[in-house]
Amino acid sequence: MKSNIKSSKLPGAIATCTIAAAFTFLFAFTPAPQANVWTAPATADKEKNPIAADAASIEAGKDVYKKKCYDCHGKKGKGDGPKSSELDKAPQDFTKGDFQKQTDGSLFWKIGEGKKPMPGFKHELSKDQRWQVINYIRTLK
Ligand code: HEC
The missing domain is CATH 1.10.760.10 (Cytochrome c-like domain)
Incomplete structure (x- = not known):
């Protein structure tokens, strides 16, 4: 029984890690917005x-x-x-x-x-x- 509880937490932990990694990736690779630039066509x-x-x-x-x-x-x-x-x-x-x-x-x-x-x-x-x-x-x- 004990081991069953442990293993049932595993998918959740994997999902959490995946989400955290995805966010890290997103922040690292999103270019900083160029807030101060106004470009004419x-x-x-x-x-x-x-x-x-x-x-x-x-x-x-x-x-x-x-x-x-x-x-x-x-x-x-x-x-x-x-x-x-x-x-x-x-x-x-x-x-x-x-x-x-x-x-x-x-x-x-x-x-x-x-x-x-x-x-x-x-x-x-x-x-x-x-x-x-x-x-x-x-x-x-
Ligand atoms: C109510 C205030 C205000 C008035 C009046 C005003 N401006 Fe501006 N102007 C701004 C602001 C604020 C910006 C920056 C806008 C931005 O980049 O979002 C700007 C930006 C500009 C830019 C673009 C700068 C750049 O490098 O992109 C030019 C050119 C400019 N103004 C010319 C003028 C001229 C010429 C007049 C008068 C005929 C004028 N403005 C009147 C507030 C004003």
Whole structure:
């Protein structure tokens, strides 16, 4: 009788070990989520900035930036605007290489679409204004 009880526990023990091993495997091989990366679709890269980054367009972009972006993104684009502390997610630092490596097309898409807590500006800003603000952001590195 005694040995019967022991052996009846064996399948349970094997199952427990299998589950534990499965979880270990799952955790070890699941790639860490890239929580901080926001990627525009590849097609966005193809769109070229039709507005030359001259003094006039940079100045126009700065004006848009001060009115619509400054509150969250901050004076120098470091993501430290007066409203940034209220946001669920900190805006990226525009002065960093990783940010500046993105194409104008990709930035244009992101500015148009937005991603919570950032609003999309597709309707609020004209295409020209969005390209101008990109020309301005390029000076923040
Ligand atoms: C309400 C705050 C807020 C305002 C206003 C705002 N943004 Fe943002 N922005 C954010 C946040 C937060 C993120 C990060 C979103 C994420 O990655 O999930 C972001 C991300 C971005 C990104 C993408 C950065 C990257 O590397 O992926 C760009 C470009 C950008 N903002 C441009 C602008 C421009 C230009 C304006 C003004 C026209 C603007 N934003 C207005 C909060 C804001």
